[in-house]
Amino acid sequence: MNSEKIVENTIKFVQETLKNAEGGHDWFHILRVLNNSKLIAATENVDLLTVELGALLHDIADSKFHNGDETVGPKVARAFLSTQNVTEEVIAHVVNIIENISFKGGNSNQLFHSNELAVVQDADRLDALGAIGIARAFNYGGFKGRGLYDPEIQVNLKMSKEEYKASTAPTINHFYEKLLLLKDRMNTETGKTIAEQRHKYMQDFLEQFYAEWNGKA
Numbered sequence: 719m720n721s722e723k724i725v726e727n728t729i730k731f732v733q734e735t736l737k738n739a740e741g742g743h744d745w746f747h748i749l750r751v752l753n754n755s756k757l758i759a760a761t762e763n764v765d766l767l768t769v770e771l772g773a774l775l776h777d778i779a780d781s782k783f784h785n786g787d788e789t790v791g792p793k794v795a796r797a798f799l800s801t802q803n804v805t806e807e808v809i810a811h812v813v814n815i816i817e818n819i820s821f822k823g824g825n826s827n828q829l830f831h832s833n834e835l836a837v838v839q840d841a842d843r844l845d846a847l848g849a850i851g852i853a854r855a856f857n858y859g860g861f862k863g864r865g866l867y868d869p870e871i872q873v874n875l876k877m878s879k880e881e882y883k884a885s886t887a888p889t890i891n892h893f894y895e896k897l898l899l900l901k902d903r904m905n906t907e908t909g910k911t912i913a914e915q916r917h918k919y920m921q922d923f924l925e926q927f928y929a930e931w932n933g934k935a
Contacts, residue, residue: 719727720916721742721767721858723815724771724802724803725767725770725771725774726769727769727802728771728774728775728798728799728802729774731798732745732748732774732775732778733745734838735779735794736748736777736778738879740858740861741854741857741861742853742854742857742858742861743777743780743782743853743858745858747777747845747854748774748776748869749778749779749813749847750850751773751776751838751841751842752770752773752774752841753879754773754840754841754842754844754845755769755770755772755773755837755838755841756769756770756923757841757908758837758840758841758906758908758909759837759910760908761853761906761907761908762835762836762837762906762908763833763834764834764837764901765834765896768811768812768815768834769834769837769838771799771805771808771812771836772782772811772812772815772816772819772835772863773838773841773842775791775794775795775798775799775812776791776815776816776819776838776842777791778791778794778795778798778816779791779793779794781804781820782883783881788817790815791816791817791877792813792817794815795809795812795813796809797815799812806872810854811832811834812830814830814835814844815832815838815839817830817836817900818830818835818839819835819838819839821843821896821900822843829880829924836905836906837905837909838908839905839908840904840905840908840909841901841909842905843904843909843913844909844913844916845898846897846898846900847901847913847916847917847919848916848919848920849916851916851920852864855889855893855897856889857893858889859888859889859892862886864886864887864888864889865888865929866888866889866890867888867889867890868888871887871891873886873891873894873895874887874891875894875897877895877897884897890924890927893920897920898904898917898920898921900913900917901913901914901916901917
């Protein structure tokens with residue numbers, strides 16, 4: 719089976735698997751990450767099939783929607799790829815991408831590194847920035863029943879991985895606890911350039927948000 723057919727089959731599998739997913743982690747999120755990955759990969763030395771499969775499968779079973787179980791996604795991805803005549807080397811690489819891509823409160827001990835992971839990780843992080851990032855943050859906050867903002871609830875930049883995953887803080891806190899930190903954690907030059915502009919957009923949004931919150935013109 720050629721690479722084009724493998725990717726085509728993977729797209730169909732992901733679309734079906736995520737057809738009822740939360741709006742910030744649905745097929746369209748995957749598609750944006752795939753497109754971002756291909757854009758960044760054009761300037762990097764990578765295996766494109768690994769990048770595309772990593773992008774397509776990185777959120778196939780996000781632990782947030784599986785009681786925090788981080789083993790489900792890699793298992794689902796491996797089981798599917800094993801039916802597609804993909805080499806064990808590529809499967810193992812894709813599984814490593816899935817296991818190491820997440821932010822996890824900035825406390826993940828990323829033991830695996832590769833150019834392919836760097837590309838997919840940047841692509842995923844770009845989708846958490848800018849206008850789309852803002853929309854996704856509030857969509858997920860609403861999905862979890864979180865408030866928009868509470869001045870009495872302080873931002874916590876020293877959460878453990880477990881505390882980060884269990885946090886119920888308002889959505890605005892999430893900007894400071896994750897989203898605004900991403901710009902300085904990009905891996906590639908292309909990712910860094912795009913992140914700068916999207917980061918600025920989010921800062922402008924927050925300035926406007928606080929002005930409106932406090933009744934200023």
